[in-house]
Amino acid sequence: MVQLSTSFFLLGALLGLFLLTPVLMAPTPASMCTALKTLNDSLSHRRRFMKHNLPINYTIRVHQKEIFRLSNISRLRLQVKELDELVLQRLWFQVNQGVLKKIIRVLPERHLSYQYTHTLETLFRDAEGVFVQSHRAEIFQQELPETIQDIWDCLTEEPDRVSESSWRFASPKFLLDSFCHTMYCLFSECFANAEAPQDYCHISYWRKGRKKDLQPES
Numbered sequence: 001m002v003q004l005s006t007s008f009f010l011l012g013a014l015l016g017l018f019l020l021t022p023v024l025m026a027p028t029p030a031s032m033c034t035a036l037k038t039l040n041d042s043l044s045h046r047r048r049f050m051k052h053n054l055p056i057n058y059t060i061r062v063h064q065k066e067i068f069r070l071s072n073i074s075r076l077r078l079q080v081k082e083l084d085e086l087v088l089q090r091l092w093f094q095v096n097q098g099v100l101k102k103i104i105r106v107l108p109e110r111h112l113s114y115q116y117t118h119t120l121e122t123l124f125r126d127a128e129g130v131f132v133q134s135h136r137a138e139i140f141q142q143e144l145p146e147t148i149q150d151i152w153d154c155l156t157e158e159p160d161r162v163s164e165s166s167w168r169f170a171s172p173k174f175l176l177d178s179f180c181h182t183m184y185c186l187f188s189e190c191f192a193n194a195e196a197p198q199d200y201c202h203i204s205y206w207r208k209g210r211k212k213d214l215q216p217e218s
């Protein structure tokens with residue numbers, strides 16, 4: 001009798017696990033990861049196209065809220081109660097759409113980085129398309145937490161209505177570094193390494209990589 005209930009319990013647990021798995025996987029479906037990994041491959045050339053091909057210390061003007069780094073994510077997670085990852089992911093798309101647009105705007109058609117940046121934007125749009133498709137439409141109509149809505153309003157403001165004090169200068173390389181690091185953090189399921197789990201949201205993960213970055217490129 002005891003044995004029977006044990007096996008029922010086991011069966012139940014197994015069934016529970018089985019039913020749970022698809023739910024856990026839902027937020028980041030495989031197609032989303034494929035799109036983001038393609039984006040990651042393209043981003044791996046950012047040093048060459050966003051730094052070497054541009055004048056030394058070259059910066060562009062972006063909105064203050066278009067500076068979106070790992071520190072912003074950790075701050076928002078602390079500030080906003082029960083902040084849904086999906087909201088941060090939407091914000092990531094909104095911010096970086098503007099960033100890419102601003103980089104493209106300064107590049108003349110015959111610039112060495114023009115084609116690269118256009119391809120990057122296309123891959124980004126593809127990923128956004130998959131992102132939108134993989135969630136129910138209602139989710140995108142849900143009200144945003146106030147703090148996030150305020151950021152959103154700044155990002156979608158008409159450029160000529162933005163106050164002078166809200167503009168910042170940043171290098172394209174810096175902007176794409178933030179783009180890449182925050183992507184790993186917010187979509188970490190796609191970049192998970194089973195053998196050596198990493199905390200991509202922690203700045204120390206990216207500091208480690210910096211030494212390698214400094215080596216001359218072949």
Ligand SMILES: *[C@@H]1O[C@H](CO)[C@@H](O)[C@H](O)[C@H]1NC(C)=O
Nearest residue numbers: 054055056057058059170171
């Ligand atoms: C670039 O910026 C660094 C750090 O601010 C400065 O030391 C360097 O002189 C600048 N280089 C040029 C060419 O302006």
Ligand SMILES: *[C@@H]1O[C@H](CO)[C@@H](O)[C@H](O)[C@H]1NC(C)=O
Nearest residue numbers: 064065066067068069072151
């Ligand atoms: C991220 O933080 C910086 C200050 O560290 C701020 O200027 C910027 O607006 C923040 N970005 C967002 C999207 O809130």
Ligand SMILES: *[C@@H]1O[C@H](CO)[C@@H](O)[C@H](O)[C@H]1NC(C)=O
Nearest residue numbers: 037040041042044190191192
């Ligand atoms: C992201 O791109 C880099 C550079 O190409 C590569 O080394 C890394 O394996 C990629 N990560 C994933 C998860 O595809």
